[in-house]
Ligand SMILES: Nc1ncnc2c1ncn2[C@@H]1O[C@H](COP(=O)(O)OP(=O)(O)OP(=O)(O)O)[C@@H](O)[C@H]1O
């Protein structure tokens with residue numbers, strides 16, 4: 187049997203990146219590569235030598251978790267795959283840093299689209315598609331992932347839009363600012379706090395004024 191490198195199965199899981207690699211991919215974590223920041227820390231865009239783009243979340247000191255916990259969560263989340271969930275490409279646990287490496291999702295967040303910050307305009311069907319995609323991603327986490335994962339932080343900045351404007355849910359489990367919110371395990375839905383951001387998420391399903399006359403026409407006929 188030919189077991190040359192070309193015929194050996196190439197397994198795709200989250201991989202380990204060295205600090206130097208990520209430094210190189212982000213131009214030494216330059217401001218120009220910065221794409222945002224959240225409770226976990228700064229987020230940078232990086233380009234792999236293959237041309238693939240990645241988003242790197244660099245934990246600030248107070249967001250770091252114990253090494254054992256970081257490792258367990260990466261092992262768990264790297265097994266989670268669904269077309270409506272952002273892929274965890276890898277991690278860096280080097281030089282006293284904790285970084286999470288995700289696929290780069292090119293069309294910004296739903297918040298950016300709704301607020302007009304990005305140039306992405308979602309028409310009514312586009313919005314429904316995003317809502318459905320988000321729901322499918324969450325159903326997968328709740329009912330098909332083993333063990334189940336409850337997101338606990340669903341909001342419009344955690345729903346990203348891919349090149350076809352499909353929803354990609356981000357930040358399930360990992361990369362939460364507080365230890366208490368980083369646990370990846372099922373908790374009863376009844377114990378979840380209503381999220382302060384749900385107002386802006388429900389904005390997604392407010393029909394744009396430009397399309398209201400279609401609804402009115404339907405209602406009249
Ligand atoms: N995988 C990704 N691809 C492209 N951009 C991303 C990706 N992940 C995050 N971003 C960008 O980085 C920004 C910051 O993300 P981050 O998750 O750190 O903060 P947040 O979701 O805005 O707030 P919070 O800390 O409360 O979750 C996002 O608003 C988004 O613009």
Ligand SMILES: [Mg+2]
Nearest residue numbers: 224343344357
């Ligand atoms: Mg987020």
